[in-house]
Amino acid sequence: MRLRLRLRGVLLVLALLLAATAVVPVLLLGDADADGATAGVAPAPPFNSSRVKAVSWQPRIFVYKGFLSDAECDHLVRLGKKKVHRSMVADNDSGKSVMSEVRTSSGTFLDKRQDPVVTRIEERIAAWTFLPEENAENIQILRYEHGQKYEPHFDYFHDKVNQARGGHRYATVLMYLSTVDKGGETIFPNAKGWESQPKDDTFSDCARKGLAVKPVKGDAVLFFSLHVNGVPDPLSLHGSCPVIEGEKWSAPKWIHVRSYENSPVPEEENEGCTDKSEHCAQWAAAGECGKNPVYMVGTEGMPGQCRKSCKVCDS
Template sequence: MAMIRLRLRGVLLALALLLAATAVVPVLLLGEVAEEDDGGVAPAPPFNSSRVKAVSWQPRIFVYSGFLSDAECDHLVKLAKKKIQRSMVADNDSGKSVMSEVRTSSGMFLNKRQDLVVRRIEERIAAWTFLPEENAENIQILRYEHGQKYEPHFDYFHDKVNQARGGHRYATVLMYISTVHKGGETVFPNAKGWESQHKDDTFSECAQKGLAVKPVKGDAVLFFSLHADGVPDPRSLHGSCPVIQGEKWSAPKWIHVRSYENPQAMDEDAVEGCTDRSEHCAQWAAAGECGKNPVYMVGAEGSVGQCRKSCRVCGS
């Protein structure tokens, strides 16, 4: 009987210690959640490759249905309305931002990792594109009202001023944060075979002149401005058709061939020697990315490769 009492006492003591320990856990977890409060903004569902559709290979264009949740879209619009102003374009010769009738929208830039919602979206973009966050510019929010447009243009640069910071824009993720009832399509006039795309009368006249993607709230378009070898792709010419009915809100994210956040450090590293700039380089190299994605992995003229060591091109 004494032995049973001792065992029972031991069990009760262990249970008391367990309850005491677990009683602290909810407090700690609640503290962490409070620091990362997203204001109740529901994220989009986890990445699902079945939601991604290739709409062109020349240039490479992909559409992700439901990349953002409705709540995330509304959150981005709310942030933008505080600071939105007339959009600018980069002058081809000087590289300076100037006002132009080529682009008649209004816009603003968010801060990187501005809040939990923005950070979550930036991480999702990096996961989809396999391109590091440091290579990307800040998310821009654009508003196109009735009749406003952006004439066809390239996202890669013609001037050396902008190329000096991060090199050419390699890829663009264009997120739609509102649905446009008519007009406002993203059109690619030089896309190969665009004439075969079926279009009904819901497409605008502008959209009839190239491969067109309708702006649907939550969807995102990923397209590449450079070929895999780093050469600018003239087929990536694209524009925003005039809005006919409704209002268009979109959020482009431009991603460069090398670090946009710290371009000077990248140049200094290149002089020092051949290194890997990501802990995932060995894994990517083993999966064949050195050949599939040479601009990012190995580099090209004016572009420092991110995984030169793992791709075994040191000294070349």
């Protein structure tokens, strides 16, 4: 009898040791790529519905507290820091990317499944939104410095060119990679009942003109640009207030109604090697075709902004 009890005790200790050694690397160390660049990037805690709060139903807006871990935020900032360029906007008529004073941030796109950390985040977004990964665009990394902002705009398209690829943007997941001391709020000026949102002195003047979400490192905002029947929702108008104190890093992920990865590239985008910015030649001369190939050249199925200047096609 004593021998049997002692044996059970030994087996219990062994089981606990095996469980501990199996769990610790996953929770504390995260995944690592071939050169170890992602080692030590701890993931956020498992999905917890209590961390999600509905802040508006018209339009539908949800905030997930702690969607990313601090380590994941820092990793995304490191990936984007050396590659950010002046952000562009889609022209309402042609659909081409153009510079505008409406948007004064800097940004760059990551590759899909670029490394284990990015892959893990993309999978988490799909799990939260119940929308397939193939419907989503690449994660974009954005930096807003003092005074930089993005005037209120819609994420759904007004031009037929962009609609041809995956349809309208149905939902947006906006991840905050840094906490801004003041300003930089995401504002929804058309949200129903925004006047009832309590605001103290920590909100900027811009944030007092609509429903506002403060940028807090690790948090994420999910909002829908279309109604459930697929009709664009004008209440989804949103913008980024000017940064007053600090620096804002964020990462939007746009998700379409249909597959974005497997949609044919519209003819207007595939006609050849037309540059989409007047600055392409200058950027190419500075070596950006090699330094920032995702933005300049593009990836499979997603042409870049400066294909002609980077000499990646014949025409």
